[in-house]
Structure formats: C-alpha cells, structure tokens
Amino acid sequence: MAETVERVELCFPQLNSSCRKPEPPNTNTVLIYILLSFISLLTAALNLLVIISISHLRQLHTSTNLLLLSLAVSDFLVGLLVIPVEILLTETCWILGDIMCALYYVLPIIIISASVGNMVLISVDRYVAICDPLHYPTKVTKKIVIICICLCWICSVFYSIILLYDNLKQPGRYNSCYGECVVNITGAVDLALGFIIPISVIIVLYMRVFVVAVSQARAMRSGIAAVSLQHSVKITVMKSEIKAARTLGIVIVVFLMCFSPYYCVSLTGQDILVRSTTEAFMIFLMYFNSCLNPVIYAFFYPWFKKAVKLIVTLQILQPDSCEANIL
Template sequence: MMDTLEEAELCFPQLLNSSCRKPEPPHSAIFIYILLFVISMFTAALNLLVVISISHFRQLHTPTNLLLLSLAVSDFLVGLLVMPVEILLTETCWILGDIMCALYYFLPIIITSASVGNMVLISVDRYVAICDPLHYPTKVTKKIVIRCICLCWICSVFYSIILLYDNLKQPGRYNSCYGECVVNITGAVHLVLTFIIPISVIIVLYMRVFVVAVSQARAMRSGIAAVSLQHSVKITVMKCEIKAARTLGVVIVVFLMCFSPYYCVSLTGQDILVGSTTEAFMIFLMYFNSCLNPVIYAFFYPWFKKAIKLIVTLQILQPDSCEANIL
C-alpha cells in the first residue's frame, strides 16, 4: 500500500529511483496561480491592443511608435505563451522530454533579449530626438527603425542559440531527476551581454537626454516671448519630444526595476538555473514588466485611450478607420 502511494506521487512511477516527485502546492497557492493566470491574460490583452492600435492607425506610424510596437509584440508573447507555461512548470511534471525542455527556453530568452534591445533602441531614439533635433528626421526614419528592429530580433535568436548550445548538445544534463525541466545559463556571459552593457548604454543616453531636456525647458520658459510662427512651431515640437522622452523614461525606469533583481543574482558569480524554484519570483517579476508597459501608455498617451475606445467599440472595422484622427 505504501509503495502504491509512493508511486502515485512520482512523475514517472516506472522509474522509482530516478523520477521526480509531483509538486504538491499548498491550498493557499491556488489563489496565487489563479492570480498569475489572470495577469498573464491581462498582459496579452493589453499588449494586443497596443499592437492593433499602432498597426492600424496611420497617424501612429512614427519611428518611435514602431519601437513601441516591437516592444508590445514581445510583451504580448510573454503574456500569451511564456507566463502560462512558467506557471504550469511550477506545479506539474515536465513530460515532453529533455530536448523539448531545452527548445522551450529559446522563447523566453529570445523575448527577453529582444525587450532589452528594444529599450536600447528607444533610448537612442530619444537621445537623437532631444540632443540632435535638426537631424532627427533624416537620421531616424521609419526604414532605418524597421531595419534596426529586425536586426534586434535576429540577434536575439542567434544569441539564444549560442547561450543554450550546451543544453542542446546534451539535453537534460542539469536535471536532477526525470520530470524536471532545468537549463543552465552562464551567469557572467548573460549578465554582461543582456544587462551590464545595454543598461549602461541606456543610463548614459538618458542622463544626457535629461540634462539637455532640462536646459531646453528652461530656455523655452525664459524666451517664450512670441517671436515668429516658425519659432512657435519649433517650441511646440520640442515640448512634444520632451514629453515623449519623459514618458519613455518612465517605461525604462520600470523596466530596470523589474529586470535588475534577476540579473543582480549573477553578480555573486553563480550560474542561474532557469526553471529552479529559487528563481521563480525574479523571473515572474521580469515578466510582470510586460503587463506594466501598456498601463503606462494608458496613463501618459491620450492616443492610446482613444485607440482603445475605437477598437473596443469595433469602429476600426469601418472603411477608412485607419485614417482616423486620434492624436
């Protein structure tokens, strides 16, 4: 009888000596799992609204918004695919085998790397817009931004292949028992390439943006005396750029707050076992950032609120709705 109960608790009863035990979360954890699934669906839905808004309305087809579109795509995939599987991994046995385990982790690593790359591109965009406004229209065009976004995603794919090469070469080498899905990432390499270098670039660029934006704001306040119409238009454009820089600055600060705990673990020199329970909180904190981005847009971008109203009321199905004035 005891042997039967013990076998029932195993992921693979036929492998008594090497099978993992089935996770048995306490009853209090059920509420947490439900909450995480709700957050996951909420993340996917909000970012899908961002994707539809920027893709559908032509007024939103600007270089900066294309970067937000790329970020929203990665956030949408996090909510739709990554978070649900991560939740299931914490309470069920992995039954798809070691090779599928290694292949599965391609997706979160690609998405995470692409998100970091998008943040760097957003910082560069704001740096050029604020620090070199006269050359911004020629330096940052839609074609150039699209190429940069494609390059960002391609590099993320190749980076994930290199990072998971050892796990693909010998699948399951880091699993302690059958029914577990754990892969190993070299902490130092991952830390430098996806945190230290890009975060340093982001901070340096935004510090420069902040200094220039403050000086320009002071200049506008002190010399606002009506001069010419052309000068007035330049001031209005500059105010819009500064406001956009402020909003995207909030996005970047929230991004740093959510991603820093996970990467700071690597500062101890330890390798990160992706899939281990000790890293679960920091991983979900990273993924929660994907839910916060569209919430920030809703607070700071009036066009997003207007776009949501048109989408929810199905007015985007009307002819020429893509030409609607939502700015």
C-alpha cells in the same frame, strides 16, 4: 503496499530515477496561480490593444511608435505564452523530453532579450530626437527603424542559442531526475550581455537626454532660444519630443526596477537555475514589466486612450477607420 503508493507518486513509475509528482497545491498557492493567470490575461489583452492601435491607425505610423509596437509584441508574447507555460511547469511533470526542455527555454530568452533590445532602441531614438532634432527625420526613418527592429529580434535568437548552448549540446545535463526540466544559464555571460551593457547604454543616453531636455525647457521658458532659425525649429518640435522622452523615461525606469532584482543574483558570481524556487519571484517580476508598459501608455498617451475607445466600441471596423484623427 507502500511501494505501490510510492510508484504512483512518480512522474514515470517504470523508472527508479523518476522525479516525484508535485504535491497538489495548497490554498495560498492556488490563489497565487489565479493571480498570475489574471496578470497573464491582462498582459496579453493590454498589449494586443497597443498592437492593434499602432498597426491600424495611420497617424501612429511613426518611427517611435514602431519601436513601441515591437516592444508590445514581445510583451504580448510574454502574457500569451511565457507566463502560462511557466505556471504549468511549476506543478506538473515534464513529459516532452530533455531536448524539448532546452528548446522551450529558447523562447522566453528570445522574448526577454528582444524587450531589452527594444529599450535600447527607444533610448537611441529619444537621444537623436532631443539632442539632434534637425537631423532626426533623416537619421531615424521608418525604413531604418524597421531594419533595426529586425536585427534586434535576430540577435535575440542568436543570443538565446549562445546562452543555452551547453543545454542544447547536452540536453538534460542539469536535471536531477527524469520528469524535471532545468536549464543552467552562465550568470556572468547573461549579466554582461543581457543587462550591464544594454543598461549602461540606456542610462548614458538618457542622462544626456535629460540634461539637454532640461536646458531646452529653460530656454523655451525664457524665450532666449529663438535667436536663430535653427533654434526656432528646435523650439517647434521640442515640447512634444520632451513629453515623449519623459513618458518613455518612465517606461525605462519601471523596466530597470523589474529587471534589476533578477540580475543582482548574478553579481554574487552564482549561476542561475532558471526553475529554482528562489528565482521564481524575480522571474515573474520581469514578466510583470510586460503588463505595466501599456498601463503607462494609458496614463501618459492621450492617443492610446482614444485608440482603445475606437477598438472597444468597434468603430475600428468601420470603413476608413484607419484614417481616424486621434492626435
């Protein structure tokens, strides 16, 4: 009788090496899953508003906003796909096989890597806009930005394959039993390529942006910047560019706060078991960053508030709504 009960508790009762079925979640766990489900829904909904706003309204078709659109797409996918599947995997047996397990983890790595890449591109965009405003319109065109965004996503795909190469080459090698889905990521590689290098680029560029922005702000207040035509042109565009740099700087700071705890584990020299319990909180903190970005836009971008109003009131369905003036 006891043997029968034990076999029922297995993911695959016909296999002696099967994992046990997860125990039913307690009340606290259920509340956590409800909260995570709400965050997932909110993340997808808010980023969908950003995607619709920038895609539909022609006034928002700027180089910087195209980068925000790409970031919103990756954040939307986190809310729509990554968080829900992560929740389901926690309390269920994996029944799709070892190959699908390895392939599944390619998706979140692509999405997260694209988010990091988009942050780097945003930093480069702000660096050129603040430090070389006269040449910004010619250096950062929409065509160049679109090419950079495409390269960002393509590189993210190749990066995910490289990072999971051992798991794709020999699926299931890190599983302790049948019905488990665990992959191993080499901490040193992920730490260097996924965090240290891009974050160093972001910090260096924004330090330069901060220094130039402060000096330009002082020059505008004192009025000594309008000595020549070049300086006069700079003053014309600098106020809006500095404001945009400040807002996107907040986005990057929040990004660092959400991503740093996860990668700090790699500094100990340990490999990261993606589905281990100790990493669960840090992984969901990374995902929560996708929900915070549109919230920041709502606080600091008046155009986003106006665009959301157009969408919620369905005015966006009216003819010529794409020509609406929201700036």
